[in-house]
Amino acid sequence: MDTTTQRYNDVMARIEAAARKSDRSAADVTLVAVSKTFSAEAIAPVLQLGHRVFGENRVQESQGKWPSLKQDFADTSLHLIGPLQTNKTREAVALFDCIETLDREKLARTLASETQSAGKSPELFVQVNTGNEAQKAGVQPDEADSFLKTCRLTYNLNIAGLMCIPPFDEEPTPHFSLLAEIAERNGLAKLSMGMSGDYEKAIELGATHVRVGSAIFGSRG
Ligand SMILES: *Cc1c(COP(=O)(O)O)cnc(C)c1O
Numbered sequence: 001m002d003t004t005t006q007r008y009n010d011v012m013a014r015i016e017a018a019a020r021k022s023d024r025s026a027a028d029v030t031l032v033a034v035s036k037t038f039s040a041e042a043i044a045p046v047l048q049l050g051h052r053v054f055g056e057n058r059v060q061e062s063q064g065k066w067p068s069l070k071q072d073f074a075d076t077s078l079h080l081i082g083p084l085q086t087n088k089t090r091e092a093v094a095l096f097d098c099i100e101t102l103d104r105e106k107l108a109r110t111l112a113s114e115t116q117s118a119g120k121s122p123e124l125f126v127q128v129n130t131g132n133e134a135q136k137a138g139v140q141p142d143e144a145d146s147f148l149k150t151c152r153l154t155y156n157l158n159i160a161g162l163m164c165i166p167p168f169d170e171e172p173t174p175h176f177s178l179l180a181e182i183a184e185r186n187g188l189a190k191l192s193m194g195m196s197g198d199y200e201k202a203i204e205l206g207a208t209h210v211r212v213g214s215a216i217f218g219s220r221g
Contacts, residue, residue, distance in 0.1 A: 005045065011205070014199075015031060017198070032054065032055040033213070036055070037220045039060075043065070052073065053078055056081065057083075058086075059080070059085075079090070081094045084102075086107055089111060092122070092184065098123050101127045103129075108154075112155040112157060125192055126147065128164050129164075131170065131175060144182045145186060161209075172198045192210075194207045194211065195213070196219055
């Protein structure tokens with residue numbers, strides 16, 4: 001077995017164990033394999049194992065490698081997990097199956113018009129800046145309810161869930177709990193939280209999507 005296969009199998013086993021520990025089914029947790037910075041050649045083995053959900057953080061990088069991979073593996077679902085500039089919205093709507101980083105009204109407005117003209121919409125998650133970090137994207141936790149209302153009522157967007165990236169130097173658990181609370185009171189079923197270092201904790205706190213990169217593909221150069 002090659003290293004990527006071993007690492008992938010290990011992550012899948014840990015997801016299964018974390019789900020079981022909290023009386024959840026592993027089938028309710030989607031592994032988003034984060035393939036940013038890795039080449040199509042590095043991604044292909046994971047596709048060949050049967051995995052179909054991947055995450056990328058840049059539109060342009062994804063346009064370089066995913067259209068041909070998607071052609072070979074047609075049922076692939078691609079998640080945008082990095083910031084989206086409004087001038088890249090059309091390309092993002094065309095390529096991605098899920099956009100996890102909706103975080104401001106201008107982007108909501110642009111997504112509303114681009115999805116309408118494309119006649120299709122990726123699934124949408126609102127990113128919440130649970131740590132109130134100045135340099136990080138995402139709506140502030142105390143503005144999340146009103147932002148969600150604006151997305152739904154003003155722009156008629158169907159929001160599937162919430163996403164967060166906790167401050168890297170803090171214990172992530174309170175951030176996962178906060179995200180789960182905001183989702184609950186807004187009637188949102190999906191929670192994208194947890195990365196290579198903390199996805200098991202995230203699953204115990206209700207993650208439906210974990211975004212795992214280096215634990216599968218190795219460290220990024
Ligand atoms: C890179 C990235 C990940 C994956 O990080 P790892 O620590 O490699 O698992 C998850 N989420 C986001 C938003 C990222 O940018």
